[in-house]
Amino acid sequence: MKRALQIFLIVMVVAFAATVGFGLREDSNDATVSQPASYPAEQVTRGAYLARAGDCMACHTARGQAAYAGGLALPTPFGKVITPNITPDAETGIGSWSADDFWRALHNGKSKDGSLLYPAFPYTNYTKVTRADADAMYAYFKTVPPVRRQNQAHQLRFPYNHRILLVGWRMLYFRPGVYQPRAAQSAEWNRGAYLVQGLGHCSACHSDRNALGAVSSKADLGGGLIPTMNWFAPSLTSDSETGLGTWAPQEIASLLKTGVSNRGTVFGPMAEVVAQSLQHLSDSDIDAMSGYLKASSAKVLTPDVEAALKLGAKLYQTHCAACHQTGGEGAPPIYPPLAGNRAITMPSAVNPIRMVLNGGFPPGTSANPRPYGMPPFGPALNDTEVAALVTYIRNSWGNQAGAVSAHEVNQFRGAPLD
Numbered sequence: 001m002k003r004a005l006q007i008f009l010i011v012m013v014v015a016f017a018a019t020v021g022f023g024l025r026e027d028s029n030d031a032t033v034s035q036p037a038s039y040p041a042e043q044v045t046r047g048a049y050l051a052r053a054g055d056c057m058a059c060h061t062a063r064g065q066a067a068y069a070g071g072l073a074l075p076t077p078f079g080k081v082i083t084p085n086i087t088p089d090a091e092t093g094i095g096s097w098s099a100d101d102f103w104r105a106l107h108n109g110k111s112k113d114g115s116l117l118y119p120a121f122p123y124t125n126y127t128k129v130t131r132a133d134a135d136a137m138y139a140y141f142k143t144v145p146p147v148r149r150q151n152q153a154h155q156l157r158f159p160y161n162h163r164i165l166l167v168g169w170r171m172l173y174f175r176p177g178v179y180q181p182r183a184a185q186s187a188e189w190n191r192g193a194y195l196v197q198g199l200g201h202c203s204a205c206h207s208d209r210n211a212l213g214a215v216s217s218k219a220d221l222g223g224g225l226i227p228t229m230n231w232f233a234p235s236l237t238s239d240s241e242t243g244l245g246t247w248a249p250q251e252i253a254s255l256l257k258t259g260v261s262n263r264g265t266v267f268g269p270m271a272e273v274v275a276q277s278l279q280h281l282s283d284s285d286i287d288a289m290s291g292y293l294k295a296s297s298a299k300v301l302t303p304d305v306e307a308a309l310k311l312g313a314k315l316y317q318t319h320c321a322a323c324h325q326t327g328g329e330g331a332p333p334i335y336p337p338l339a340g341n342r343a344i345t346m347p348s349a350v351n352p353i354r355m356v357l358n359g360g361f362p363p364g365t366s367a368n369p370r371p372y373g374m375p376p377f378g379p380a381l382n383d384t385e386v387a388a389l390v391t392y393i394r395n396s397w398g399n400q401a402g403a404v405s406a407h408e409v410n411q412f413r414g415a416p417l418d
């Protein structure tokens with residue numbers, strides 16, 4: 001079935017390419033560009049840092065060979081792709097490339113001569129990189145020692161060895177575009193998103209791929225088997241069962257920066273990502289990435305929810321923190337914790353809504369004859385306030401669950417008590 005779909009798509013794509021006659025070299029750029037002989041040291045340093053963040057080394061350096069001279073064979077379901085030389089050697093590397101050529105490779109997935117590049121080069125992620133960052137990396141690559149090493153031909157099976165297929169592939173799966181910051185989010189969140197989605201190319205491993213090797217946008221960071229590597233890269237969404245939902249941001253940061261954390265250690269391909277790339281990033285970038293991963297989920301806060309969270313936080317301090325504590329940790333077994341308590345984060349919010357409206361007592365049992373109770377807040381708080389509180393406790397201290405509306409609260413105002 002998968003195979004049939006694959007063949008159908010290939011036929012379609014070839015037919016399309018043939019009828020429309022797309023030129024593969026439509027915008028080759030032979031103009032000689034005058035280039036400054038040297039680049040500001042600050043720009044080169046930043047470029048080196050960004051190349052680390054992009055882990056260019058991982059693919060463009062073969063074991064035991066010169067840095068960035070290429071020659072590493074990357075297995076793909078379609079055959080092997082041999083990485084090119086990106087040292088500044090004029091004949092065999094990218095020494096003759098202009099900053100525009102370099103930008104077009106990262107941003108548009110095209111080589112200097114205009115030919116389309118295979119997405120084994122993760123330009124579907126690198127397209128998010130800004131021009132300034134691409135230029136800094138360009139400046140850095142001008143400073144690495146040039147190595148003379150002729151590029152080798154890929155070892156791809158028919159029909160994948162025809163770059164013309166990429167015309168169709170790109171129409172289906174590639175939209176060039178620099179990362180656009182979200183106005184509703186903090187600068188730190190946006191930095192994290194930029195690094196995770198762009199240079200970090202986390203989705204290259206942490207997403208499912210379809211039969212044509214494309215990361216499906218719906219499965220973004222949803223986890224997936226890495227074809228040909230025989231490793232599973234787990235979901236990085238904030239789902240608490242399959243993703244990082246129950247991890248604290250510091251635990252994610254620790255894993256990314258040091259390779260170990262209270263929740264686990266990295267191994268396999270992720271160990272290489274940490275060793276070659278993430279451990280070299282600044283603490284603020286690591287924190288931005290883990291904060292983004294933690295907060296991202298599919299759900300982006302709407303202004304309504306943001307306002308509810310603010311109101312909820314205030315009401316919580318006034319009415320609840322005395323027993324359940326500021327950090328939601330409670331004082332068990334007398335006052336239950338609200339952080340990490342499944343009673344709060346279940347898909348249905350009925351139970352926490354009713355608890356807040358009506359309060360409650362655990363049963364008096366022979367082992368615990370005089371339990372502490374929780375007072376009712378229904379009389380003191382209106383529906384909007386209760387909704388804000390429940391939304392707040394469902395989304396604080398690592399809890400992640402849907403927001404609650406005043407309308408929902410109202411439905412349970414009159415509900416019989418048992």
Ligand code: HEC
Nearest residue numbers: 054055056059081083084105111112116117118120121122
């Ligand atoms: C996951 C592996 C991988 C990573 C990571 C990677 N590349 Fe590549 N890159 C490739 C492959 C494979 C090709 C060849 C694609 C082709 O021939 O169609 C390539 C091609 C290129 C080219 C075009 C070279 C040419 O001669 O056409 C440039 C430039 C380049 N990469 C730069 C970079 C930079 C800069 C980084 C880091 C920000 C990077 N690459 C990270 C795999 C990778």
Ligand code: HEC
Nearest residue numbers: 200201202205231232233234264265266267268269270273
């Ligand atoms: C080359 C493939 C690859 C890339 C690129 C990659 N990862 Fe991973 N990652 C893995 C694999 C495989 C695992 C599972 C093994 C392990 O836990 O170390 C993993 C595990 C993880 C885990 C632990 C998850 C858990 O539940 O235990 C985190 C967190 C993580 N990666 C974050 C990232 C981030 C952030 C990026 C981008 C900066 C990234 N990864 C890029 C392959 C990759």
Ligand code: HEC
Nearest residue numbers: 319320323334335336343352355360361362372373374377
């Ligand atoms: C006087 C102490 C006290 C105050 C103030 C208080 N609670 Fe409670 N809360 C408790 C006790 C005790 C329980 C356990 C009641 C039970 O088991 O029936 C509880 C249970 C809960 C539960 C159910 C969780 C579970 O596992 O039993 C929720 C939800 C909850 N409280 C939310 C709140 C919110 C929101 C506020 C502020 C509006 C608040 N509480 C104020 C003492 C308090």
